[in-house]
Amino acid sequence: MEDAAVASEEYVAPDGPRIEQLDSVVIRFAGDSGDGMQLTGDRFTSETAGLGNDLATLPNFPAEIRAPQGTLPGVSSFQLHFADHDVLTPGDAPDVLVAMNPAALKANLGDLPRGMTLIVNTDEFSKRNLSKVGYALSPLDDGTLDSYRVHAVPLTSLTVEALKEFGLSRKDAERAKNMFALGLLCWLYHRPTEATERFLTRKFGAKPQILAANLAALKAGWAFGETTESFAVSYQIAPAPAPAGKYRNVTGNTALAYGLVAAAHRSGLRLVLGSYPITPASDILHTLSGLKRFGITTIQAEDEISAIGAALGASYGGAIGVTTTSGPGLALKSETIGLAVSLELPLVIVDVQRGGPSTGLPTKTEQSDLLQAMFGRNGESPVPVIAPRSPADCFDAAIEAVRVATTYRTPVLLLSDGYLANGSEPWRLPGVDSLPRLQVEFTREPNAVTGTGAAVFRPYDRDPDTLARPWAIPGTPGLEHRIGGIEKADGTGEISYDPDNHDHMVRLRQAKIDGIDVPLLEVDDPTGNAGVLVIGWGSTYGPIAAGARAARQAGIAVATAHLRHLNPFPVNTGEVLKRYRRVLIPEMNLGQLALLLRARYLVDARGYNQVRGLPFSSGEIADAITKLAQEPLS
């Protein structure tokens, strides 16, 4: 199993604590929302990435900004899986749990397998904090933790003690305890701290006292690990083999924003984002707002509808119009997407999916907007749907969305999700030259001649290959024309209520989307004799690949395939599905892709479904594969 922490080698250093070599570790930092766990996780991730380990992360936090302190709803956690080999998921279960208070311990202990390591901030285990989460006795004393390797560390008071020379209030000093914990973990796993020191200098450069305190807390944590006898062993994890190149760590939201910037850069068009803040998509707005230097315009609109309206208006004027949102916002944008379908203008709609229905689970992940993306509009209004499969893949998927939108003059739905948005992984930086060059040509001249020989512009004449209509932007002399949401006559674009014309136009718009050039579906079937095909889409890629790997190690022949394009499907999708006796479709919904594939290809595909707001674990997928493979054929 890829997720097990296996000590492969052990030796005692001549002058220091024992160092063990591990091939893989999963660490979970857990604390109160205000404890800085996300920052701590981010920094540990960054140091780990810099060492060349492969990794995947899973931030998990409540929707409330500051839930009541010390309570279970206020617990925020960050899980990191890093290894000396390729990592596909953030890990099924932690090997190490850092619990900053009793609530964090109680909320996360159930996930920690027995025998694993627990680092606890004992200072927070006061009677009051214990009672807030229903502990009658301290679990540190009552035997609850006997089957774990417990390091009870008074993190808060050690931090305050280390910072006493800085003249901070006790409250301010306590706030640096996450840096103390980070320093300790960095020592324990042989991570450097230089990048974090640079980060802190950038962040607190204007507040020298706070900067000095955070740096001191970081160093004190490291020194505590090195000098105390509490930690007799420290661990090393060798770099993972990876293709040569320059790497960085990246979250899905950042990668998606950068993909949009890169697409604009390669197309020579300006990019205009219309957006309304919504979790978990807002970071794309934040990132793009800071990139004006790349010719990016961002408009924070008064609502979701206005946001997509502004984007569509910009597209009409010749920019790449983009809007970013999450499920509830997509619902509000439906009518304007329909208008874009009718106007046949390029537009990119990014939906970072979260738990639904309604407000649902704003900070948790789900894949339940697929059918909304496909069908959530009035009338026959087909829209291409593209889904990235990992945080770094959001970059390429965003470029692909812009390619499809501009080539085919259509709104495109890009379905990310909360797990991709906030999760991160190492990303091999692409050369700018290697990125697709997006050729976009505006129409400058009339495209038809009347019976009397006059040159005219017909806004709904189509390119014979792509069926795309001309993109003639205001300011182009001689091409003045009117378009709108009312049905248009084929070619001329004039208002038409003619029955045959409407039937023709509905079919034309469908044919244009059906004909989009989409790469073939690739199948990974190492033995060539798999009885089960696992097919997925979006962020289940990692868990499916890891689950299939585990099943194969257990001797089950299983094939995998992953759909990036959900509309249209790759042309070989039906053929691939029919090649396998059994098809399994894991989804974080109740079977939306399964519905589409079963309806379209008449295959008896089985769903494996969870809507817990969390990604699948690889173990769950492996079990589902095993169960299906062992089921007798009917």
Place this chain on the structure above:
Amino acid sequence: MTTDLGLPAFDAGRSGLDLVPALDPDAAKQTRKDFTSDAEVRWCPGCGDYAILAAVQGFMPELGIKRENVVCISGIGCSSRFPYYLDTYGLHSIHGRAPAIATGLVTSRPDLNVWVITGDGDALSIGGNHLIHALRRNVNLTILLFNNRIYGLTKGQYSPTSEPGKVTKSTPAGSVDTPFNPVSLALGAEASFVARTLDSDRKHLTSVLRQAVEHRGAALVEIYQNCPIFNDGAFDVLKDRDEAAARLVRLEHGQPIRFGAQGERGVIRAADGSLQIADVSEVGVDAVLVHDAHQSNPAVQFALSRLDEATLSHVPIGVLRSVTRPTYDDLVRAQVDGAIEAKGGRATDDDLAALLAGNDTWSVGT
């Protein structure tokens, strides 16, 4: 936290057409015909929209700008068919959303002269949010709000400007809604230019349009417009010569606010600070309020807008407010252009590579 925007000094003298390309000096003079499309006009006979269309088509040539740089964006409703009849670029969008779409277009294309055509239902009901935000942002748009106080295209339901008690298909016992006064609403929404005119008064309409287009920023022009089918005669009292003189309060910047056939009535400020109507002969000429459309504090302009009542007893028309302040689209562009200039020009491949790499990278096998 706020920051000094650090943008170029505001130039209050800029026209709404400032960045829109003018006709070439040797180009043929434009005529009304150049702005008339081939589409057959399909409003009901006697609709006030015909008069507004004719006024706009007749007025556009005098702007002296390139026709291809004019864009007309509408929502849904009878008035929203307007773009089809102008031979410019036109976008007939969806209900209430024209200001949102226009905001995206104007912000990204300063070279366009953009009009929003909307009605009382489109702008004030389903699109109310977009309207007030376009006004407060001061997007460089000319917004023509055709107010006929009824839903026409859906065949005669009451609208957000219908008078209380209005009996319609959807209010057989009379409407219990309190109506909006569009001019008051616009003033409350921080609009920098607010005017009212009549479909039937071509000269006044054209004069108001001229000032609205010249204004750099969001210009809201309410046009009282007759619906001959579902609300016929709604504004007849303003069209009858004798009645009109007694009811229409014609506002002109810098002029005393007097009305009536002989100018015998005037607007005065009462002891309690409110505005009231008085006989000039009683209060004296000096007591009559002088209209100041440029006053930055909109309190008096708002008070003028409240003289209006559902009965149309005193209806201020003309430009209530015209003040200059930076437009949203100019500021957005200044930030983007400033960021580009500060880095010495458009982003290069190297700049993009540096962005993608960020601050923390590592190398494998190189």
